[in-house]
Amino acid sequence: MSSSTTETEISRKVQSVGGSSFTVSLPKEWATDHGLEAGNEVFLYPHEDGTLILRTCERSDGTTAPDLSVDDLSEDRLPWVVYALYVAGEDRFTLRTTDRFTSAERRAITTAGNDLVGLEVDDESTDAVTFRSMRRSERLSVGQTVLNLRYVALSMHRSATNALFDADSDRAREVLQQPEDVDRQFALVSRCVERRIGLPRGPNRPNVDRRTALDYYAIARELEGVASCAERIAAVALELDDPPTGTAESELADYARRSRTVVERAVEATINGREPETAYDALDRCETLAEDFDLLERPSYDADEIDSYYAALLFDALDRTADHGGRIAERALKMGLREE
Known part of the structure; x- marks a missing residue:
């Protein structure tokens, strides 16, 4: 041979x-x-x-439940173990100690589990806490989870700009409290991707090919970035005594709307039929917006419209928002062309 x-x-x-x-x-x-x-x-x-x-050995089908000793971990590290096992795609797992958990340790563990989508405490004793997933993995749609993440990120972005123009400090604070929602949705995307890559073909594996799963993970990362831009806008809104007025208000509102549209169109291109034309449209919008940002250079407004320092921070956040949308569109184009 x-x-x-x-x-x-x-x-x-x-x-x-x-x-x-x-x-x-x-x-x-x-x-x-x-x-x-x-x-x-x-x-x-x-x-x-x-x-x-x-x-050389059979790969796990995801039904084996990890049982971990956490004796050597401090209270503040226990939530990271819960998060890591959840994202790794485990449907059931136990954290155990040889003695007994303190009230603070138990609270840290259970709170971490309650903060994750579809995870609940299944059994609890003095020396162990067991979690289980409440939703079947085959029912999880990575694409739908990405759409949910887009909704949360763009809602934060829209609320942040409204808080800016309305001088609404309460709304700005609400935006700054929302990153936990983004973290939950991103963790769910990560979980779906890990299960798709790690599990053999079978009923427990999400129904999406490996490359698409990795594409969705990259898109979710960019949407995390959009949410971070929303936080930056909300932080500026809290700093300002008065909202932007005049030309500053109209230009900021226009750039905010257009940057969100880039993100919306880009994500649509990854989900709804993956039409390359939708991705091209998002890329065109991103390029046009980038050219307008370049022409704007250092925004200079009258002092009564907005302080130039804060104007620069806001335009930078909007520029970054469009960049995140552009990278999603590039990924969407690759996904669409791959299927043709």
Whole structure:
């Protein structure tokens, strides 16, 4: 049987041994390194892109429940363990101590779980807390979760600009309290992606191909950035004694609206049929807005309209908003062209 080997790949010729199957030999050195002998069983996992993964042991189907000792962790680190196991895609997991949890430790653990979408405390004792997922993973739509994240991020952005123009400090403070909503939605996207990549084909795996799952993760990251821009606008709104007026108000309102439109159109291009034309439209809008920002350079307004320092901060936040939308549109275009 002929074969060839390089540092990055090993090739083998497919052989026919009967009417129902083909065989391919494994490199002896690789098999020895992994403890394989003749007669051992290996496991094959086909993927949509044509890849066939070979493993020497069966991959978990996601039904094994981790049971972790957290004796050596401080109270402030316990929530990170809950978050990490949730994002890793676990449907059920337990945090355990050899002695007993203090009231503060138990509160830190359960609060962290309650802050995550679809997670609840399933069992609780003096020395252990067990969580379980309330929603079946196959019912989770990564695309719908991205749409939810877009809604939260753009709602924050819209509320922040309204707070700015209305001098509404209460609304600005509400915006600054909303990042937790963004974090929850992003954690859910991360969870869906981890399950898609980590689980073998089966009923527990979200129904989306690997590349699309990674695309959605990247888009969710950009939407996190849009929410951060909203926070910056809200922070400026709290700093200002009076709202922008005159030309400053009209230009800021125009740029805010247009930057959000870039994001809206870009996300639409990733979800609704993935039409490249929608992505092109978002990219055109982003480019036009960037050119207008360049022409604006350092905004200079009358002192009674807005302080130039705060104007610069606001335009920078809006410029970044459009940039996030542009990167989503680039990702959407790639997704759309890949399917043609």
